[in-house]
Amino acid sequence: MKNTFKSFVIGLLIFLILGPSVNAEDQIKIVGSSTVFPFSTAVAEEFGRKYKYRTPIVESTGSGGGMKLFCSGKGAKHPDITNASRRIKSKEFKKCSKNGIKIIEIKVGYDGIVLANSKKADVFQLTTRDIYLALAERIPANANGSELQDNPHETWQDVNPDLPNIKIEVLGPPPTSGTRDAFVELAMDGGAKSFSALKTLRESSKEGKREFKKIARTIREDGAFVEAGENDNLIIQKLDQNPNAIGIFGFSFLDQNIDKIQGSIVNSAKPTFDNILGGEYPISRSLFFYVKKNHIRMKPSIKEFIKEFTSQSAMGPDGYLIEKGLIPLSKEEYTKYKTAGKELVELEL
């Protein structure tokens, strides 16, 4: 008994001495958006196999959480790269600059946000106006939108007589998600703008713009919109069981499950690869990653990582990221960001 006790104490001491020694290495650390995660990890893996460096660590923290970690400082403790499913905000950029961080911005490609339902039901033909009227908390009470009311719509037919007589039931991402940010910005704003009074409000002043955003982007909380968490596979399972429900998620999940679900047509464009690429499908957003230029001297492998990410075989029109569901950049944009990555062009806002 005494010996066991002694060995425990010795073990503990060895532990406390060896423990806090920081792992000194060259491994790249990446944080950020869960939407970019599948692409970033694919590049990280390829990079680890192709080069002699260790495979980068990729954490999925969400765009906002990633920016917070990224901008909090320089040095081994802080991540080298952050992924984002939206552009860096000026507030975040200022915080980064204040901490002496120099940023390189690389646009990776596009991602469509789809509204999909089960194959067992008919395809929905929606407009952004229908989406706004179905999901906003407050909607116009009259034709031009000068007066507002709490959203009374219960079925899709209430929203638009051409739509089926089915209860509104939408499974979507929670407010912490970048997908939600992009969805409200692209789909709901688009719908709200179709009311002349709201449009005037938006263009009137800064105050008016804020008011407009509040009207357009607040989603109803009476049960018609269900926050289904970040797990998109779960949403797809639920859609399969409930043909009346619509789910909101990224294009790559539609792409992988086309035998079970179908994407709704929005503003008469189907959510297909070509329509998102061509910009006909209205709800698509840009994906980025941001590199800490200050870290490149410490970890030269970052340069190689950028090279791998921006290579034709990854981001190019036939690259392996396209296989994973990424919508590629146009030729001009591709050249622009490839050069930015090569010449380590600093971002200025």
Added chain:
Amino acid sequence: MSSNNFKKRHRAEKRFKAYGLISLVTAAIMLIVIIGSMIYKSIPAFTNYTLDLEVNMVSQSLDTDIEEINYRGIVRDSFFSLFPEVQDRSEKRKLSKLISSSAGYSLRDFIIENPTYGNKKFYFSVLFTDDSDLFYKGYVDVYLPEDERRLDNQEIFWLTKLQSRGRVESKISRNLFLNGDSREPEVAGFYGATIGSLITIFVTLVLSFPIGVITAIYLENFAIKNRITDFIEVNINNLAAVPSIIFGLLGLAVFINFFGMPRSVPLVGGLVLSLMTLPTIIITTRSSLQSVPPSIREAALAMGASEMQVVFQHLLPAALPGIFTGAIIGLARAFGESAPLLLIGMVAFIVDIPASINDPATALPVQIYLWADSPERAFVAKTSAATLILIGLLIVINLVAVILRKRYEVKW
């Protein structure tokens, strides 16, 4: 009157027994359904279809550095030679997507290990991609319209042709057991996560067991009972009920932000989890010390033993089975925990297998969570397979608890 009462009591007893049996059967059925569906779903994960591909490396000169050879190109050309009729560039590209992108790398690793094959012609086993693999396993409905499948008619034609030539076989997936995480389902494995979990649990055990037991002994036998010890006791009991994510927040604030420890390492994971298991160990140790009959303690004291001798030579050995059970139950809970690891960066994509407490690592529950969230269909089976492994390891841990308890059990 009294016989009536007797019958009534008998009936009540029978009823109670029936209720007990019903609850037991319900619980058993639920368990069987859950485990059964896991096993059913995980079946496709354990095998992989492979292609016996004739790789031609004869044209390679022996002088070139074997790491510089374009292995991917060699695999692709060898594969194309099976379909000489395909000449169109876009068709070739489509064809090359039937086999796993990992094939070139596994050929490289093979040649580096066996350099004598560097200029020979030989058969090499190449993995299919997840989509082709699912087709061979019968998970692709060929009767669906073409644009509603992941594979189009041309691809299905190629795959069937390959199979009819007898070059395709199903093998136990070694990758699943021997690899770290990967974005390609056919390459991904849970070995890295399992090792990460074991290292983390080792750290937890080494820290929380001695500290917890010593604390409990002190509180139980040496500490003076006053307001301060009462206050500490209330707090320990309270901590045992705190949601685990709170410990993650604490770990982030203290170990990473204040002490500057690295993110994503098992050391920090183990520290956080040991904070979580400490209260459990303290409480169970104290209650098993209390359950040792006072006569033993009094007899030892009467024979002139010191307080220290009483504790270490009499009370502790008698209480050991209870202490082990408590510690192992606490560790088993820590083993299945993922929420506190989220905040300290262990929920991450990590390919390399961790080798020390300072290597970035993830844990099994985290791996399950990451796979469950991946878009590729083949990860569904992987998720279930990893869950089964987690359950299996938990059963092993609990068995150890039972064996230890049996071994040290003392009867009075």
